[in-house]
Amino acid sequence: MPSASPLVLSDLIDALLRHTPGLVRWAGAIARRLREFNIALDGKSSGNANTDALTLADLTVQELIVAGLRDLDPIFRRCRIEAEEENGDLAAFAADSPYVLAIDPIDGTKTFRDHTGDGYGVMLHLRDAAQVLYSLVYLPEMGPLGTWVQAYGSTIKYGPEDTTVPAEVLLDSFAPLATRREDVSPNMYLIGFQQRDAERAGQVTEAGLRGFAPDEMPHAIYPLLCSGDFGGSLIHSPNVYDFPVSSHLVRILGGDAVWVHNGRSINFGETWIDDRANMLRLPGIVACAIDRHALQKLCELAKDWDQRRYVD
Numbered sequence: 647m648p649s650a651s652p653l654v655l656s657d658l659i660d661a662l663l664r665h666t667p668g669l670v671r672w673a674g675a676i677a678r679r680l681r682e683f684n685i686a687l688d689g690k691s692s693g694n695a696n697t698d699a700l701t702l703a704d705l706t707v708q709e710l711i712v713a714g715l716r717d718l719d720p721i722f723r724r725c726r727i728e729a730e731e732e733n734g735d736l737a738a739f740a741a742d743s744p745y746v747l748a749i750d751p752i753d754g755t756k757t758f759r760d761h762t763g764d765g766y767g768v769m770l771h772l773r774d775a776a777q778v779l780y781s782l783v784y785l786p787e788m789g790p791l792g793t794w795v796q797a798y799g800s801t802i803k804y805g806p807e808d809t810t811v812p813a814e815v816l817l818d819s820f821a822p823l824a825t826r827r828e829d830v831s832p833n834m835y836l837i838g839f840q841q842r843d844a845e846r847a848g849q850v851t852e853a854g855l856r857g858f859a860p861d862e863m864p865h866a867i868y869p870l871l872c873s874g875d876f877g878g879s880l881i882h883s884p885n886v887y888d889f890p891v892s893s894h895l896v897r898i899l900g901g902d903a904v905w906v907h908n909g910r911s912i913n914f915g916e917t918w919i920d921d922r923a924n925m926l927r928l929p930g931i932v933a934c935a936i937d938r939h940a941l942q943k944l945c946e947l948a949k950d951w952d953q954r955r956y957v958d
Contacts, residue, residue, distance in 0.1 A: 653724050655779065658745060659798055661719045662772060662780045667796070667813030669714040673707045673768045674786035677752060680706060681761070681787075703758065707751035707768060709734045715747060722747060725772070728926060730887040746773050746914070750887040753783075754866055764788045765866040771891050775915040778894035783868045795868045797894050800825060804872035823872060825898055830937040831877040832856050834944070835867045838882030838931075838955065846951075850880060853947045855940060871895045871936070878935030880906075880944050883927040883955040886917060892934050901936035905929075906948040922956065929953065 680703040712734030715722040727739040729749040739747070747770065752758050754766035764787040772780040783795040784807075792807030796817050803820040811819070832855040836847045843859040850857030857880070863870075868891055870876035878901065879892055893903035893912065903912045912932055920927050930953040933944035 653721070653743065653745065655745070658721055658725070658772065659780055661721050662782070663798070663818075664814055665714075665718040665722075666770060666782050667784075667794075667817050669711060669718065670768050670770065670782055670784045671807075671809075671813040672714075673710050673751070674784045674792060676710060677703050677707050677758070677766070677768060678786040681758060704731050704752045704755060705733050708749060711749050711751060711768075711770065712736060712738075715739075728886060730885070730925065732924070744774050745779075747771075748773065748887050748890065753888045763863075763865070765863065767866050767868070769888055769891060771894065773890055773914055776913050777897070778890045781891040781894045783866070783891060785866060785869065788865055788869065793869055794820070795872055795891075795895070796820075797891075797898055800898060802872060802895060802898055804869065826900055827874065827936065829874075830940070831875055832940065833858060833870075833876040834935070834940070835863060835870075835876060835879040836860075836881070837879075838884065840882075840955070846880070846948075849947060850944070853943055855943060867892055868895065871899070877937055877940055878933070878944070880931065880933050880948060882931050883918075883920070883929060884932050885920075885923075885925045885927050886914060887925070889928070889932070889934075890914070896934050896936050899936045901934070901938065901941060903932055903934035904941065904945065906931045906933050906945045906951070907953060909942075909945050920955065927955070 708731045716735055716738045724740050725745045725747045726743045727747050750769040753769050757763045758766035767783050767785040769783045771778050781797040785793040789806050796803040802823040803817050805820040808816055834850050834855050834857050836857050837860050839846045847857030847859040917926050918929055931948050933941055935941040
């Protein structure tokens with residue numbers, strides 16, 4: 647039997663651009679509808695409310711996205727898959743591949759479940775061991791009809807939903823964002839410091855930036871990076887389902903995502919399994935910022951903070 651042809655990145659990106667906007671739009675519509683009901687579930691026990699929130703929508707949306715990726719184009723099955731939840735036909739995808747498709751079915755589950763804002767989103771991205779290669783975020787309730795963020799190559803697309811147009815056509819019509827900015831916001835999102843998120847955010851503010859704990863965030867970080875309202879984040883042991891999208895956007899915008907203890911750019915070959923939250927994470931504390939001076943300031947501030955996520 648002849649060996650399979652090499653997996654070509656440009657073919658994979660083309661398939662993602664063609665198929666995933668419609669799939670994510672459908673998933674977002676399901677999420678928006680399910681939010682009308684009491685669908686909270688038990689299942690995670692890390693002790694942090696933002697991490698442990700779980701709903702039937704997470705499971706339903708993931709089931710849809712996994713099935714869609716499985717069926718829409720055979721090229722997707724040649725990638726590994728990493729999903730925040732454990733359901734769906736995950737076995738249909740490659741056990742070994744240089745490329746990973748990662749899914750966060752409901753980013754911001756606590757906000758989604760508690761009806762405390764419109765910042766939840768449906769997300770997926772493609773990455774290799776070194777970097778993120780494609781990102782797609784759909785926020786079904788941000789704005790009148792929803793909001794999109796898409797990134798690939800040196801391009802970021804950001805704009806409002808219009809359901810009268812096929813999703814891939816709509817995204818193609820968005821003008822790319824300018825990727826170099828003279829004035830970068832000092833606002834920084836902090837999460838992952840367990841009960842110390844607010845304290846750590848205050849320390850970032852004292853250092854000359856402006857720190858925002860999760861409960862203070864006006865929306866999800868991804869559109870805020872695109873709009874210029876936020877300049878980055880400081881996150882303890884970020885998971886590999888949502889955070890890589892931030893790193894992707896920031897790198898396209900001229901910044902970087904680094905480990906604060908050594909200033910080295912993050913990669914996705916160094917991860918650990920958080921058994922308490924059932925998540926795959928990057929180790930330590932990661933600073934992610936568009937402005938290089940802000941990035942250095944975050945590293946200087948947090949380089950000696952405890953790199954352990956759990957200290958009990």
